[in-house]
Amino acid sequence: MKVGLMFVNSGPFSQPELLAHLAVSAEQCGVESLWTVEHVVIPQGYQSPYPYAKDGKIPGGEDVAIPDPLLPLSYVAALTTKVKLATGVMILPQRNPLYVAKEMATLDLLSHGRTILGIGSGWLKEEFDALGLDFHVRGARTDEAIKALRAVWNDNPSSFHGKHFNFGPLMSFPKPAQKGGIPVVIGGHSPAAARRAGRLGDGFFPAIADAAKLKELFGIMRDEAHKHGRNADAIELSCMGRANLDTIKAFADLGITRVVVPPPGFDKEKLTRGLEKLANEIIAKV
Amino acid sequence: MKIGILFANSGPLSRPELFGQLAREAEEFGFESIWTVEHVVVPQPHMPYPGSKDGQMPGGDEVAIPDPLIPLAYAAAITTKIKLATGIVILPQRHPLYLAKQLATLDLLSHGRMILGIGSGWMKEEFEAVGVDYHARGVRTDEAIAALRALWTENPTTYHGQQFHFHDVKSLPKPVQPGGIPIHVGGHSPAAARRAGRFGDGFFPTIAKPDQLKEIFALMRAAAVKAGRKADAIELSAMAAPRLDAVKAVQDVGVTRVMFGPPASSPEKLRAGLEKIANEIIAKA
Numbered sequence: 426m427k428v429g430l431m432f433v434n435s436g437p438f439s440q441p442e443l444l445a446h447l448a449v450s451a452e453q454c455g456v457e458s459l460w461t462v463e464h465v466v467i468p469q470g471y472q473s474p475y476p477y478a479k480d481g482k483i484p485g486g487e488d489v490a491i492p493d494p495l496l497p498l499s500y501v502a503a504l505t506t507k508v509k510l511a512t513g514v515m516i517l518p519q520r521n522p523l524y525v526a527k528e529m530a531t532l533d534l535l536s537h538g539r540t541i542l543g544i545g546s547g548w549l550k551e552e553f554d555a556l557g558l559d560f561h562v563r564g565a566r567t568d569e570a571i572k573a574l575r576a577v578w579n580d581n582p583s584s585f586h587g588k589h590f591n592f593g594p595l596m597s598f599p600k601p602a603q604k605g606g607i608p609v610v611i612g613g614h615s616p617a618a619a620r621r622a623g624r625l626g627d628g629f630f631p632a633i634a635d636a637a638k639l640k641e642l643f644g645i646m647r648d649e650a651h652k653h654g655r656n657a658d659a660i661e662l663s664c665m666g667r668a669n670l671d672t673i674k675a676f677a678d679l680g681i682t683r684v685v686v687p688p689p690g691f692d693k694e695k696l697t698r699g700l701e702k703l704a705n706e707i708i709a710k711v
Numbered sequence: 712m713k714i715g716i717l718f719a720n721s722g723p724l725s726r727p728e729l730f731g732q733l734a735r736e737a738e739e740f741g742f743e744s745i746w747t748v749e750h751v752v753v754p755q756p757h758m759p760y761p762g763s764k765d766g767q768m769p770g771g772d773e774v775a776i777p778d779p780l781i782p783l784a785y786a787a788a789i790t791t792k793i794k795l796a797t798g799i800v801i802l803p804q805r806h807p808l809y810l811a812k813q814l815a816t817l818d819l820l821s822h823g824r825m826i827l828g829i830g831s832g833w834m835k836e837e838f839e840a841v842g843v844d845y846h847a848r849g850v851r852t853d854e855a856i857a858a859l860r861a862l863w864t865e866n867p868t869t870y871h872g873q874q875f876h877f878h879d880v881k882s883l884p885k886p887v888q889p890g891g892i893p894i895h896v897g898g899h900s901p902a903a904a905r906r907a908g909r910f911g912d913g914f915f916p917t918i919a920k921p922d923q924l925k926e927i928f929a930l931m932r933a934a935a936v937k938a939g940r941k942a943d944a945i946e947l948s949a950m951a952a953p954r955l956d957a958v959k960a961v962q963d964v965g966v967t968r969v970m971f972g973p974p975a976s977s978p979e980k981l982r983a984g985l986e987k988i989a990n991e992i993i994a995k996a
Binding site: 440466467468492497503504521592598599 | 780786882
C-alpha cells in the first residue's frame with residue numbers, strides 16, 4: 426500500500442519553511458506522494474455546498490490560504506528526489522488544457538518524471554462564474570481537456586478539435602519526462618466521476634473513506650471501463666483515509682493501492698513526530 | 712547597474728540540472744535577477760517573429776519553452792537573494808484570477824523576490840489556439856494589470872471590466888511584497904511605451920540601441936506625465952551586449968538594469984561565462 430499526504434499546500438503549508446520541512450521529512454519517512462488542493466478564488470458568501478463536509482463549507486473558512494497547486498510542487502521538486510508530486514485535485518474545466526499541458530510537462534521534466542495529475546470537475550458554481558465559465562458544461566469540458574492534454578503530451582504536432590477546445594496543428598515543447606504522458610487520476614465520489622475514471626482515467630481517487638460507498642463506486646467505474654473496452658484492473662485505485670492499520674487492510678481488500686491521509690501536524694515539531702509515527706506504525710507494516 | 716539573465720528557462724535550460732546551476736551560480740556571482748520567457752504553444756504555421764530578421768523564433772519552432780512560472784518556484788527553493796522574473800508572460804492570453812494566485816504563491820515561496828514582466832503578445836495563431844481574441848489583446852492587457860493589482864491588495868476583491876468581471880472573491884495568500892508584485896511592461900512598440908507610462912512599475916524594451924531606447928523612453932515619460940504619474944519612479948531595463956562599454960551606453964540613457972542571454976549551454980562554460988560577466992561587468996558597472 427502506498428501512503429500519500431493530502432492538503433500539502435494549504436493553510437500553514439502555504440509558508441515555504443513548513444512546506445519544505447513536510448516534503449523532505451515525508452520523503453525520508455517513505456511517504457509515496459504529496460497532494461495539493463485547489464481553489465483559485467473563494468467567492469464570498471458562496472452557496473454551493475462543499476461536498477466533503479457535513480456543513481457544506483470549505484475547511485478553514487473563506488480566508489484560508491490556498492496557494493496555486495502546481496508551484497509548491499515545483500518548489501518541492503528541487504528539494505526531493507523520490508516522492509511523487511500530485512494534484513488532488515486540480516479543477517480541470519476551469520483551466521485551458523494548453524496551459525495545463527505545458528505546466529505539467531515543465532513540472533515533470535524538473536522532477537524527473539514524478540508527477541501525477543489528479544483532476545476534478547469542480548463543484549463551486551460561483552468560482553466558475555468569477556472566471557466567466559459555464560458551470561453546466563464542466564463535465565464536457567473536463568472530458569475534452571483530458572483528451573487535449575494527452576494529445577499535447579504525446580503528439581507532435583498536436584491537434585484537438587472539440588466543442589470547447591479547438592487547436593492545432595501546433596507544437597508544445599518540452600514534453601513530459603514520463604513516456605506516454607503524465608498519469609491522469611480522476612478525483613471525486615459521484616457516479617459521474619466513477620464513469621469518467623472508467624472511460625478516461627489512469628487512476629480513480631474518491632476522496633472518501635467509507636468502504637461500502639467505495640465498493641459501489643469502483644463497481645460503476647469497472648462497468649464503464651468494460652463498456653469502453655478498457656482494462657479496469659489497470660486503473661489505479663486511491664482513497665482518503667486515516668492512518669490506521671485495520672482501515673488500510675480493509676481498503677486493500679477493495680483493490681485500493683494508495684491511501685492518502687492528512688498531514689499529521691501543523692508545526693515542525695508535530696510534523697516530525699507524526700511522520701516518524703506514520704513511518705514506523707503504518708508504512709513499515711502495509 | 713543591476714545585471715539579469717534573460718531566456719533562463721528555454722532550450723537546454725529546460726533541464727533541471729542546468730537550470731538549477733544557472734540559478735545558483737548567477738546568485739553566487741552577484742547577478743540581480745533571472746528572467747523567463749513564454750510561448751505556451753507554437754502553432755503551425757505562424758506569423759513571422761518580430762525579433763529576428765528572418766522571422767524565425769530563436770531555436771526554431773521545436774525549441775523547449777517551459778512554462779515561465781514553474782521553473783521560478785524551483786529556483787526559489789535553491790536560492791535566497793536573486794530576483795525571479797518573467798520576461799515576459801503574455802498577459803492577455805491568461806486569466807488574471809489564475810495569474811494573481813500563481814504570482815502570490817511564488818512571492819510567498821521566494822520571500823518577496825518576484826517581478827512580473829508582461830507583454831501583450833504578437834502571435835495571432837497562439838491567441839486563436841487558446842481561444843482568446845487577438846484584437847482585444849490591448850484592452851485585455853490593461854484590464855488584467857488593474858485586476859491583478861486589485862487581487863493583490865484587496866480582500867474581498869471586485870473588478871468589473873469589459874473583458875474580466877468578478878465580484879467579492881477571496882484570493883489568498885496575498886503576495887509578500889507590500890502593495891503587490893512590481894509589473895514591468897515589456898516590448899518596444901509605442902503602445903508598450905504608453906502602457907508602461909500609464910500603468911508600469913517598470914519598462915523593459917528588449918532592445919539594446921541607445922538611440923532607440925532614448926526615443927521610446929521619451930514616449931513612456933510623456934504618457935506617464937499625461938496620466939499624472941511620476942516617470943522617474945518607473946524602473947528602466949534593457950538588453951545590451953555583454954561588454955562594459957555597451958552597458959555604460961545604455962546606462963547613459965537612464966537604464967538601471969541590463970539583461971544578457973545565458974553565456975553558454977554546457978555546465979563548465981556556463982560557470983566560466985557567468986564568472987567573466989561578474990568580473991568584467993558586475994564589478995565595474
